Amino acid sequence: MPKDISISDQESQQELEKLRQIILGQDNQLITDAVNKKARGIVSDVITEAFHDRQKKDDSIKKVLLPIVENSVEHSVTHHSDRLISSLYPLMGSLVRKSVGAFLTNFIEKTNQLIEHSFTIKGLKWRFKAWQAGVSFTQYVVSQTYNYRVEHIFLIHQETGLLLKAVNLDQQSQNDAELISSMLTAINDFVGDSFQLDENGVKEQLQTVSTDSFNLLIKPGPSAIIVAAVTGTPPQAVNEQLQLTLEEVHHLYQQEFNQFNGDNALFENVDTQLNDCLLTEEKPEKASNQKKPWFAWLMIVLAILFAGFKTLNWYQLNTLHQQIMAIDHEAGIVVKNLDVHSKHLISLDLMRDPNALSVQNWFELQQIPFENVVLKERRFYSLSPVIIKQRVDKLSANFPDLNFDWLHEELILTGNIDFIKYQQLTAKLETLGINPSEVNRQNLTIMSSDVLAQSNTINQQIFKDLVGKISTIQLSFTSGDDQVNQAMESDLLQLKQQFLYLSSLANKLNKKVGLIIMGSSDNTGNTSMNNALSLKRAENTAIALTKLGLDREQIFVTGLGQINIKDVKNTARKVMFNIIYIDDTAT
Amino acid sequence: MIQKKICLLGASSVGKTSLVKQFVEGIFNEKYLTSIGVKVDKKVVNVAQQAVQLMLWDIEGYDRYNVFQDKYLRGAAAYIIVVDQTRSTSLIEGLEIHSLAQKANNVPAILAINKSDLQANWHLEDSKTIQYQTLFNAHFNTSAKNGSNVEEMFQAIAALTLQEQ
Numbered sequence: 001m002p003k004d005i006s007i008s009d010q011e012s013q014q015e016l017e018k019l020r021q022i023i024l025g026q027d028n029q030l031i032t033d034a035v036n037k038k039a040r041g042i043v044s045d046v047i048t049e050a051f052h053d054r055q056k057k058d059d060s061i062k063k064v065l066l067p068i069v070e071n072s073v074e075h076s077v078t079h080h081s082d083r084l085i086s087s088l089y090p091l092m093g094s095l096v097r098k099s100v101g102a103f104l105t106n107f108i109e110k111t112n113q114l115i116e117h118s119f120t121i122k123g124l125k126w127r128f129k130a131w132q133a134g135v136s137f138t139q140y141v142v143s144q145t146y147n148y149r150v151e152h153i154f155l156i157h158q159e160t161g162l163l164l165k166a167v168n169l170d171q172q173s174q175n176d177a178e179l180i181s182s183m184l185t186a187i188n189d190f191v192g193d194s195f196q197l198d199e200n201g202v203k204e205q206l207q208t209v210s211t212d213s214f215n216l217l218i219k220p221g222p223s224a225i226i227v228a229a230v231t232g233t234p235p236q237a238v239n240e241q242l243q244l245t246l247e248e249v250h251h252l253y254q255q256e257f258n259q260f261n262g263d264n265a266l267f268e269n270v271d272t273q274l275n276d277c278l279l280t281e282e283k284p285e286k287a288s289n290q291k292k293p294w295f296a297w298l299m300i301v302l303a304i305l306f307a308g309f310k311t312l313n314w315y316q317l318n319t320l321h322q323q324i325m326a327i328d329h330e331a332g333i334v335v336k337n338l339d340v341h342s343k344h345l346i347s348l349d350l351m352r353d354p355n356a357l358s359v360q361n362w363f364e365l366q367q368i369p370f371e372n373v374v375l376k377e378r379r380f381y382s383l384s385p386v387i388i389k390q391r392v393d394k395l396s397a398n399f400p401d402l403n404f405d406w407l408h409e410e411l412i413l414t415g416n417i418d419f420i421k422y423q424q425l426t427a428k429l430e431t432l433g434i435n436p437s438e439v440n441r442q443n444l445t446i447m448s449s450d451v452l453a454q455s456n457t458i459n460q461q462i463f464k465d466l467v468g469k470i471s472t473i474q475l476s477f478t479s480g481d482d483q484v485n486q487a488m489e490s491d492l493l494q495l496k497q498q499f500l501y502l503s504s505l506a507n508k509l510n511k512k513v514g515l516i517i518m519g520s521s522d523n524t525g526n527t528s529m530n531n532a533l534s535l536k537r538a539e540n541t542a543i544a545l546t547k548l549g550l551d552r553e554q555i556f557v558t559g560l561g562q563i564n565i566k567d568v569k570n571t572a573r574k575v576m577f578n579i580i581y582i583d584d585t586a587t
Numbered sequence: 588m589i590q591k592k593i594c595l596l597g598a599s600s601v602g603k604t605s606l607v608k609q610f611v612e613g614i615f616n617e618k619y620l621t622s623i624g625v626k627v628d629k630k631v632v633n634v635a636q637q638a639v640q641l642m643l644w645d646i647e648g649y650d651r652y653n654v655f656q657d658k659y660l661r662g663a664a665a666y667i668i669v670v671d672q673t674r675s676t677s678l679i680e681g682l683e684i685h686s687l688a689q690k691a692n693n694v695p696a697i698l699a700i701n702k703s704d705l706q707a708n709w710h711l712e713d714s715k716t717i718q719y720q721t722l723f724n725a726h727f728n729t730s731a732k733n734g735s736n737v738e739e740m741f742q743a744i745a746a747l748t749l750q751e752q
Contacts, residue, residue, distance in 0.1 A: 157662070159661060159662035160590075160592045160642075160661075160662030160663070160664075161592060161627075161642070161662060162590045162591075162592060162642060162662075163590070178590065178629055178640065178642060179627055179628070179629055179642075182592070182627040182629075182642050182644070183626075183627045186623060186625045186627060186644070186659060187623060189658045189659060189661070190623040190624065190625075190658075192658070193658045261589070262589045262590045262591045262592075262639075262664060262748070263588075263589045263590075264588065264589075264590060265588075
């Protein structure tokens with residue numbers, strides 16, 4: 001019974017099929033023919049609405065039409081340029097003006113930005129940080145200006161790794177895009193084969209490659225991979241846009257993917273879709289009413305004030321130090337150490353000659369408060385010319401018959417003085433730091449009258465002193481020279497006075513005296529020459545003394561020749577004096 | 588522009604990297620070869636006035652320490668088996684790789700007998716090896732050192748890939 005029912009169903013189906021063929025024709029041919037005949041009318045009735053609805057639905061119409069329109073315009077420009085020019089002519093003037101205006105506005109804006117970034121503190125700071133990070137200034141500006149920026153989009157063939165299309169934000173072509181695409185595919189293959197399959201048994205795929213400031217977002221599809229190179233941190237919206245674009249590309253280019261044989265010209269127009277992925281988001285300007293760091297500013301102001309105060313204080317103390325150090329230039333004062341701790345604590349360590357100005361007086365003269373000075377003063381004997389003059393002035397009070405005058409640094413004595421006082425004066429001058437031989441005594445007359453009145457014992461002592469003093473006088477000659485010069489005259493004058501005084505004393509003491517003049521020479525040259533030279537020096541000295549008034553007959557001259565004593569033989573160019581005296585009683 | 592993926596395969600030290608080094612544009616360091624096992628370079632050749640950009644995948648040498656990397660062969664339009672004419676074992680290894688590669692991707696293959704500037708240990712025309720000629724679409728005696736036959740080999744493989752379309 002069931003078998004009968006089955007046969008009956010089959011017959012019904014066959015009859016229904018026959019009926020369908022009669023009505024619709026073989027393979028619906030009658031319907032298709034009927035529709036084809038009226039297709040133009042049917043489509044034309046709904047085409048506008050259909051475009052509108054589809055565009056509204058997924059925005060795909062404009063993407064499909066864009067390359068067609070571009071090609072049509074290009075064709076029109078190439079083949080019907082006259083018509084195009086005629087149509088555009090009325091618009092050209094305003095278009096050019098608008099274009100130039102837009103260019104200028106853009107140029108000024110970019111120039112302003114450049115100046116802002118180049119010459120402001122922010123610009124300099126960014127340049128420094130870019131240099132520190134080892135990236136270009138432009139890259140750093142982008143990282144600071146944008147939250148994220150999709151720089152490049154690559155569409156890569158899934159199976160071969162060949163680059164189908166690349167678009168860039170700055171419109172510059174990426175020369176290495178093909179190599180990068182292939183290598184990225186290789187790395188993806190490496191990851192896929194190197195790690196375990198996921199729970200569905202599908203190979204793992206790279207989704208993201210990240211560095212500190214750069215991200216590669218990878219969206220794999222059945223025929224192609226879309227890769228976005230992003231600076232900054234991309235939000236989820238970028239991932240979503242990549243996925244939408246990948247799906248759209250697969251939908252629109254399914255046929256091209258199937259036909260792909262390595263020729264990427266098939267995907268020339270896919271940039272319309274890829275450009276949608278070049279997303280950017282600028283960082284919002286920092287709110288101008290942000291909290292001011294008042295405390296930090298206060299600390300900075302205080303630090304500046306403190307630094308200013310310290311600088312002023314240092315300047316004042318330094319000036320005071322220089323003022324006080326001027327005391328070192330005062331005659332008879334030598335500063336050993338000066339510490340100006342503050343205006344109220346000054347440590348001064350110095351040496352002062354008793355004849356010099358007192359330290360307190362000096363401070364009062366300079367109008368510097370002395371009460372703040374901790375003074376450590378030590379005495380010393382100054383040889384400063386000023387101090388010596390002061391001492392001589394004091395000494396002059398003891399010799400009222402003499403005039404003490406100064407010609408520059410030379411002391412000039414004028415007047416009459418007896419020999420004893422003269423001896424006292426000479427001794428005093430020596431203790432004051434004056435060499436008696438450097439004193440000008442040309443107008444000084446030494447009186448000897450008082451001497452005669454003295455006792456024999458005193459005269460005997462003075463006589464011996466004079467003999468000793470005369471024998472200390474020596475004249476020095478330069479090598480080979482035998483002439484008495486100007487510098488020797490003072491010594492010769494002193495010698496003459498002492499010898500005359502000695503002669504008068506000798507008479508008093510019944511002695512006969514004579515002056516022996518001995519010349520000598522160094523050991524340079526031969527001995528006979530040196531003998532002659534030493535004698536000549538002695539003779540010239542005798543002549544000079546004779547001119548000063550000594551009796552030639554009281555003078556004996558001799559030449560010693562070379563003085564062969566180890567330490568002096570090279571410099572013994574001298575004339576020496578000695579006294580020979582003989583008691584009358586002895587004769 | 589038409590692009591084609593070409594793989595260079597062969598035993599270790601037969602001169603695959605040297606073969607392409609002087610004749611391609613590359614930006615990647617050779618350390619990629621030892622890290623992920625492949626380095627990609629490119630070269631544009633003209634075949635009958637048509638420019639073809641060859642993407643050359645230089646795959647790390649196959650030896651006892653490295654397994655054959657068939658994953659990198661996926662999508663290749665052709666491949667080159669490189670052998671060393673001073674080392675007969677490299678031919679055996681090359682044939683083994685060729686056999687494995689054919690199983691993974693049955694595409695045209697060229698045999699590059701490299702180091703032709705050195706004394707040969709074996710010749711493909713020898714009676715024992717002449718049979719292997721038929722396994723390849725073409726063969727070239729190349730020298731990475733003096734550049735002999737390298738351009739010709741790239742031209743030939745580009746032409747082969749276009750014929751296969």
